[in-house]
Amino acid sequence: xxxxxxxAIAAAALVTALGVTPTASAAPAAPARAAAYRCSPGYFCxxxxxxxxxxxxxxxxxxxxxxxxxxxxxxxxxxxxSVWNNTGHRVQYYTQxxxxxxxxxxxxxxGGNLQGSYQIRSxxxx
Numbered sequence: 001x002x003x004x005x006x007x008a009i010a011a012a013a014l015v016t017a018l019g020v021t022p023t024a025s026a027a028p029a030a031p032a033r034a035a036a037y038r039c040s041p042g043y044f045c046x047x048x049x050x051x052x053x054x055x056x057x058x059x060x061x062x063x064x065x066x067x068x069x070x071x072x073x074x075x076x077x078x079x080x081x082s083v084w085n086n087t088g089h090r091v092q093y094y095t096q097x098x099x100x101x102x103x104x105x106x107x108x109x110x111g112g113n114l115q116g117s118y119q120i121r122s123x124x125x126x
Contacts (some may be wrong), residue, residue, distance in 0.1 A: 007104065037084040037111055044091050046120050047082040048073040050113050054081070063124035068096040080120045084111030093123040 038054035039045035040060075046067070048054035055078075057071035068074045084126045085091050085106040092105035101117060105126050 022080040027043070034035040037082070039084040039086040039111070041086055041107075042088075043086050044123060045084045045086065045111075046074075046080045047084075048078045048080070050081045050116070052082050052084060052111075059123075062089070063122075065097075065099070065122050066121070067119075067121055068097075074119055074121070077119075078115045079112060079116055079118055081116040082111065082113045083120070085109065092126045093124050095119060095121055099124055 006065070028040050037045065037047075038056060039052070039058060043058040043060050045056055045058040047051075055073040057067065057073065059067075074080075083106055085108055088108055090105055090107045092102055095101040095103050099122050103120070104114070106112075
């Protein structure tokens, strides 16, 4: 009986569970990654956990001077661990309200895990 590396078995199980068929050409990782994040079209989303997990806060407006106004996990003092930008523009974000202390930015249609040691307290288009 042939032996298969555990990574090959795990990949096959994932393909079966997701109902996807592998292709001969390499596909970019972004579409598969985007599926893991629940972020409505036209919104900028932040998450209290890695990989789009935990509590999500999302905004359809292009800028927000104070995310704590309507984000429960920011109000509780939790840090932002991941983001997804589903807007039509790059979003830059800040650790302080009113667009002070810029910490990063994310292009449209992208996102991922952050350092996880800070809150996003405001954001606006770049």
